[in-house]
Amino acid sequence: MSSLYKPKKKAITPRFIIHAGAGNITPANLPPNSDKYLIYTASLLEVNRLTASRLAAGGTAVEVATEAVRWLEDCEWFNAGKGAVFARDGGVELEASIMTSTPSLHPKRYASVALLRHIKNPILLAKEILLHGAHDLSGHPSSSPTDPDPSGPSGGAQGHCFLSGPTAEALGHQYGLETVPEKYFWTRRRWEEHRRGLHHLFPHQTNPQNPKSNDEGGGGRRGRGGKDERDQPSFWPSESESWDGKEYLPQGTVGCVVLDTYGTLCVATSTGGLTNKLPGRIGDTPSVGAGFWAEEWVEHVLPLPPAVVPSRPQSILQMVLPRGVWDVVGDCLPLPLSLPAVFRGYSALPSSSSSSSSSSSSPTAAVARDEKVDGRGKGKGRYRTRALALSGTGNGDSFLRLAAARTTAAIARYSSLSPYHRPSHPHDHGEGALTTALRTFAGPGGELQRSAGERWGRTGEGEGGMIGIEFVSAYHPADCGKDGGEHEGEEGAIGEGYGEGGGKGKIVADFNCGGMFRTWVDDGGRERVAVFREEF
Numbered sequence: 062m063s064s065l066y067k068p069k070k071k072a073i074t075p076r077f078i079i080h081a082g083a084g085n086i087t088p089a090n091l092p093p094n095s096d097k098y099l100i101y102t103a104s105l106l107e108v109n110r111l112t113a114s115r116l117a118a119g120g121t122a123v124e125v126a127t128e129a130v131r132w133l134e135d136c137e138w139f140n141a142g143k144g145a146v147f148a149r150d151g152g153v154e155l156e157a158s159i160m161t162s163t164p165s166l167h168p169k170r171y172a173s174v175a176l177l178r179h180i181k182n183p184i185l186l187a188k189e190i191l192l193h194g195a196h197d198l199s200g201h202p203s204s205s206p207t208d209p210d211p212s213g214p215s216g217g218a219q220g221h222c223f224l225s226g227p228t229a230e231a232l233g234h235q236y237g238l239e240t241v242p243e244k245y246f247w248t249r250r251r252w253e254e255h256r257r258g259l260h261h262l263f264p265h266q267t268n269p270q271n272p273k274s275n276d277e278g279g280g281g282r283r284g285r286g287g288k289d290e291r292d293q294p295s296f297w298p299s300e301s302e303s304w305d306g307k308e309y310l311p312q313g314t315v316g317c318v319v320l321d322t323y324g325t326l327c328v329a330t331s332t333g334g335l336t337n338k339l340p341g342r343i344g345d346t347p348s349v350g351a352g353f354w355a356e357e358w359v360e361h362v363l364p365l366p367p368a369v370v371p372s373r374p375q376s377i378l379q380m381v382l383p384r385g386v387w388d389v390v391g392d393c394l395p396l397p398l399s400l401p402a403v404f405r406g407y408s409a410l411p412s413s414s415s416s417s418s419s420s421s422s423s424p425t426a427a428v429a430r431d432e433k434v435d436g437r438g439k440g441k442g443r444y445r446t447r448a449l450a451l452s453g454t455g456n457g458d459s460f461l462r463l464a465a466a467r468t469t470a471a472i473a474r475y476s477s478l479s480p481y482h483r484p485s486h487p488h489d490h491g492e493g494a495l496t497t498a499l500r501t502f503a504g505p506g507g508e509l510q511r512s513a514g515e516r517w518g519r520t521g522e523g524e525g526g527m528i529g530i531e532f533v534s535a536y537h538p539a540d541c542g543k544d545g546g547e548h549e550g551e552e553g554a555i556g557e558g559y560g561e562g563g564g565k566g567k568i569v570a571d572f573n574c575g576g577m578f579r580t581w582v583d584d585g586g587r588e589r590v591a592v593f594r595e596e597f
Contacts (some may be wrong), residue, residue, distance in 0.1 A: 062473050075116040076530055076566040078581035079108060081139045083454045086576030086592060098592070101138060105580040105590045121317040122327035123161060123188065129185040129317040130329045132155070137248050138399020139578075141315045145246050145333025147255035148340050153246045155182035155333055156346045159191050162326035162357040162448040162532075167191055170355075172202040172218075173347035175225040181239040184331045186229060187347075189236045190313055193218040209231065221317045223347060246333075252403060254336055314346045314518045316353070316452030318530045321564040326450040326530055328353045335457065344457030350467035351460045357448035362536070416561055445452070446534040446564070448496050449473060451504070455525015455574065459512055465502065469527065472498035495531035496569045503527045504571040528579060536564035 134142025160171035172191035344354030513523030
C-alpha cells in the first residue's frame with residue numbers, strides 16, 4: 062500500500078453502495094417471489110458481503126470499488142462483462158470508468174475505456190490506466206514516444222485518461238490483464254433479447270443484420286486477416302436452449318461508490334451499453350461528468366454574524382401616539398424636512414469620513430477583515446473537507462445530454478453555498494445537500510425525467526437513477542491537520558478533527574423509473590438489498 066495512505070487516529074467509518082441497473086422493472090415483470098428476483102437479490106447480497114469484507118480488511122476505495130465491479134462483470138445476470146448486451150451487428154463493445162476524489166493520490170483523477178471486445182474485465186483496465194501515466198502529468202516525458210514498457214514512467218498510458226478500441230486492449234495485454242475471445246460474452250438470454258429487438262426495429266426483414274447468418278457480406282467486424290471469429294462454426298452455441306423473452310433483463314450500468322477509512326471516495330462503473338446500439342456508440346459510462354463523478358473541496362465556514370437591527374431615534378410624535386400606531390402610519394405622515402430631527406424620527410446620513418469609520422463594525426466588514434488575516438483568504442472561522450461521488454444507471458444518452466453526474470454534484474456543492482455555518486440549512490431539510498440535489502435531478506419528476514418531454518414513458522428516454530456518497534469531515538484548521546485540528550466544544554462540529562481523522566459519509570440513492578438494483582450497508586450496519594422504491 063502506498064505510503065500516501067496513512068490511517069487516521071480517529072478513523073472514518075467506511076461506506077459503500079452498489080447499483081446493478083435500472084429501468085422498467087416492475088413487480089409485474091419481476092415478481093418479488095419469482096426465481097429471477099431471488100437470483101438477482103442473492104447476487105447483490107453476495108457482492109455486498111464481498112465489498113464489506115474488503116473494506117473491513119482496510120482496502121482502499123480504489124481497490125474495493127474495482128473489485129466490486131469486477132465481480133459484477135463476471136456475473137452474467139447484469140449488463141457488464143459476461144452479461145453485456147449485444148450491439149446491432151451482434152458483437153459486444155464494453156465500457157468502464159473509475160474516478161477518485163483525491164488528486165493528491167491519483168493526479169489523473171479518472172480513467173475510462175470504451176469499445177472493448179476482448180478484455181475480460183474492463184474495470185481492471187480502467188484502474189490500470191488511472192494508476193499509470195501520472196508521471197507525465199508532472200511534466201516529465203516518457204522514456205520513449207510509445208513507452209511500451211508497463212514498468213516505464215507512464216506504463217504506455219502517458220497522461221491519457223480515456224482510451225478505446227485496439228489501443229486500449231493492447232495496453233491491457235501489456236498490463237497482463239486477462240483477454241478472452243468474443244464468444245466468452247455470449248449468453249442465451251442476451252442473444253434472444255438482441256434478436257427480438259432487431260425484429261422490432263426491422264419488422265419486414267426475416268433476420269436483419271444477424272451475424273450468425275453472415276448478413277451484409279460477412280456480417281460483423283473483421284480482424285486484420287479479413288476473418289471474423291464469429292464466422293467460425295464453433296463460435297455460436299447450439300439453439301437447443303430457449304428463452305421466452307418475457308422475463309426482465311436488466312439494462313444500464315453496474316457501479317460502486319466507496320468511502321474508505323482514509324477519507325477517499327471512489328466511483329467505478331462498467332456496462333455493455335444499450336441493446337442493439339450502433340457499433341461505435343459510446344455512452345455515459347466512460348464519459349466523465351455524465352455517468353460518473355467524484356470531487357472534494359475545502360470549505361471555509363465562518364461563524365454566524367450577530368443579528369443587526371437598524372436603530373432609529375424616537376420622535377416626540379412616536380412617543381405620544383398609541384403603541385403600534387406610529388409603526389403603521391409614521392412613515393406616511395407628511396412631516397416637512399425642515400422639522401428638527403427629533404420630530405421626524407430619522408437621523409441625517411453620515412458623512413463619508415464618518416461612514417468609513419463606522420462601517421468597520423458592520424458584519425460585512427468584519428468578514429472581509431477575517432478573510433485577509435494571513436493574505437491567503439484564511440481567517441476566523443473553521444474549515445472542513447467535503448467530498449462526493451456519484452454513479453448513474455439508465456438511459457445513457459439522457460445522462461450525456463444533461464452531464465447528469467456533474468450537474469447533480471454542482472447542485473449539491475453550490476446551491477447551498479454559504480460562508481456561514483448553519484446547523485440546519487433551510488434547503489436540505491437536514492438530509493444533506495447531495496440527497497436534495499439527487500432528488501431534484503434524478504428523482505420522480507426531476508430534471509432527468511423532464512428532459513424526455515413528451516417522449517417520457519415511450520422509449521426509455523430520461524429513465525434512470527443514481528447512487529452516491531457525500532462526505533463531510535470534522536472541522537479542522539487551515540493547515541488541514543498539522544496539530545490534529547481538534548475543536549472541542551465548538552457547536553455543530555462533526556467528528557473529532559479531520560487532522561487526525563474523523564468525518565461522516567452519507568449514502569444516497571434515487572431514481573425515476575420502475576426500479577433500480579442496489580445494495581448497501583445502512584447506518585446501523587445492516588445489509589440492505591432493494592429493487593423497487595419500497596423494499597419487499
